[in-house]
Amino acid sequence: MSEPTVTRKLMLFFPRCECEKPIIYHLVKDYGLVVNVFRAKVTPEEEGYLVLDVTGTESDIEKALAFVKTFDVKINAAGKGLHWDAGRCTHCGVCLPHCPTEALFYGNPDKREVAFDEDKCIECLACIKVCPFNACSSAF
Amino acid sequence: MKSYEEINRKIAAGDAVVMTAAEVAGYVERKGLEAAAREIDVVTTATFGPMCSSGCFLNFGHSSPRIRMTEAWIQDVPAYAGVAAVDLFIGATQLRHGDPANMNYPGEFAYGGGHVMEDLVSGRELQLFALSYGTDDYPRREVRTYFTINDLNQAIMVNPRNCYQNYNVAVNLSDKTVYSYMGTLLPQARNATYSSAGQLSPLLNDPHYDVIGIGTAIWLAGARGHVYAEGTQHCAIADRNDYGVPSEGAGTMALTADMKQMIPEYVRGVSLRGYGVSLALGVGVPIPVLSPAHLQRACIRDSDIMAPVVDYADDYPENSGRILKHVSYAELKGGGFELNGKEVAAASISSYNKALKIAHRLADEIRRGDFLLAAPLGSLPRESRNRPLKIREAAQ
Ligand code: SF4
Ligand code: SF4
Numbered sequence: 227m228s229e230p231t232v233t234r235k236l237m238l239f240f241p242r243c244e245c246e247k248p249i250i251y252h253l254v255k256d257y258g259l260v261v262n263v264f265r266a267k268v269t270p271e272e273e274g275y276l277v278l279d280v281t282g283t284e285s286d287i288e289k290a291l292a293f294v295k296t297f298d299v300k301i302n303a304a305g306k307g308l309h310w311d312a313g314r315c316t317h318c319g320v321c322l323p324h325c326p327t328e329a330l331f332y333g334n335p336d337k338r339e340v341a342f343d344e345d346k347c348i349e350c351l352a353c354i355k356v357c358p359f360n361a362c363s364s365a366f
Numbered sequence: 367m368k369s370y371e372e373i374n375r376k377i378a379a380g381d382a383v384v385m386t387a388a389e390v391a392g393y394v395e396r397k398g399l400e401a402a403a404r405e406i407d408v409v410t411t412a413t414f415g416p417m418c419s420s421g422c423f424l425n426f427g428h429s430s431p432r433i434r435m436t437e438a439w440i441q442d443v444p445a446y447a448g449v450a451a452v453d454l455f456i457g458a459t460q461l462r463h464g465d466p467a468n469m470n471y472p473g474e475f476a477y478g479g480g481h482v483m484e485d486l487v488s489g490r491e492l493q494l495f496a497l498s499y500g501t502d503d504y505p506r507r508e509v510r511t512y513f514t515i516n517d518l519n520q521a522i523m524v525n526p527r528n529c530y531q532n533y534n535v536a537v538n539l540s541d542k543t544v545y546s547y548m549g550t551l552l553p554q555a556r557n558a559t560y561s562s563a564g565q566l567s568p569l570l571n572d573p574h575y576d577v578i579g580i581g582t583a584i585w586l587a588g589a590r591g592h593v594y595a596e597g598t599q600h601c602a603i604a605d606r607n608d609y610g611v612p613s614e615g616a617g618t619m620a621l622t623a624d625m626k627q628m629i630p631e632y633v634r635g636v637s638l639r640g641y642g643v644s645l646a647l648g649v650g651v652p653i654p655v656l657s658p659a660h661l662q663r664a665c666i667r668d669s670d671i672m673a674p675v676v677d678y679a680d681d682y683p684e685n686s687g688r689i690l691k692h693v694s695y696a697e698l699k700g701g702g703f704e705l706n707g708k709e710v711a712a713a714s715i716s717s718y719n720k721a722l723k724i725a726h727r728l729a730d731e732i733r734r735g736d737f738l739l740a741a742p743l744g745s746l747p748r749e750s751r752n753r754p755l756k757i758r759e760a761a762q
Binding site for chain 1: 550552639716720
């Protein structure tokens, strides 16, 4: 019986950009992962950020992560590049029509309380631009 | 009929029956109007949202030697110093010194007057920088110091225009994004924004200004405050439906309260991309149930409140007065409405969640006997109109 595939969202931070190394190519080619890059950025300080979904078997993902760790990189498997601050959010809801994936949604419709589903966020950053209360921010 | 004195006696004794404007309609339907009016003493209304027309007076006390400030900045945001030696006024929509505004269109407007007010109420330390020309009695010509709200003698908020009775629903019919004080409006009416708490909104529960007047005690961001005047642009003459709901903005009120008593959660700086900065505030207004008629009016529901849909690409900036259609708050809160055969997603720039919280907080304060009502000393105008600015080519 073949091992089931899972999808995991990762944020990779390269303190010194290793842009010249084809990391994603190896994830696909050597570990058979399906990769969906949400956002990649190299800052003027030459730091690199990459937020991506990887889909594959648990064991392939583990092996791929071990490979990624051979670079100078910090892997953040829980944290995402987009942070929603529940304390700053006023639950106005003005961001909701701008969020393409309903990652921001009414968690409690009776109270009209907005909630954030990290797994649905594709980091388009639309909410950062439209939120009047600075409740959404990007790690990079 | 009940009097303010009777209601206040019940509040002081901890016996008052209080309900929020969201709960009361259903209750009255079950109990009947007369019986419910005998039982209920106060209905609480509330709103939380951007209220541009806001500012505050701050008194810094005198330094040794003294300064008579002529120009001043708090966290680099210019404050108005033409009040008195050490009294400053800072307004919600004031940009920070050096803000590129819309030079990099659309501007970000990360910090301004509204944020200074948020930081003050949050107890954060702020920088004061002030200049003077120096006089015999006020020789100091410059001061730079750091302070919190606790160092000030007074920090009094004034809101010349709050709690618009009704408000526009903004859409953008053009082909490019419009950045407005109603938020970012996507092309071809892909979204709509609105700004009233609907059935919870204070002046919609007292549409003819029977009980809300000058001197009415209100809850302003947690502080006990008052209505000190009619709000600017108060326009009592408006088309109204059977429930007294005006078809446009109509009534407003001017509010004031002590910022030292305020709760940070309800005083929030606002950054509107491409537009500027502002302040969002929480307001609660108690409506005394003096008679069944007062209760009846407080039973207004979202489905009875119609708001005008206005094109912010053209009609609003040109002040053409054109209204595309009217939609109910029930539709708006339901997620959208139809415009020219297309469904438009509606979202609020004010927070109904916080408005509900405020209505419950105020209700609890009244039940505990901590918030007594104040009978108005005077009424809000019931006949006034709003004048446009006429531009005269030459002096007359
Ligand atoms: S726009 Fe900002 S404050 Fe309003 S619901 Fe969205 S995240 Fe919260
Ligand atoms: S970044 Fe985009 S997808 Fe993620 S919450 Fe914000 S608007 Fe939604």
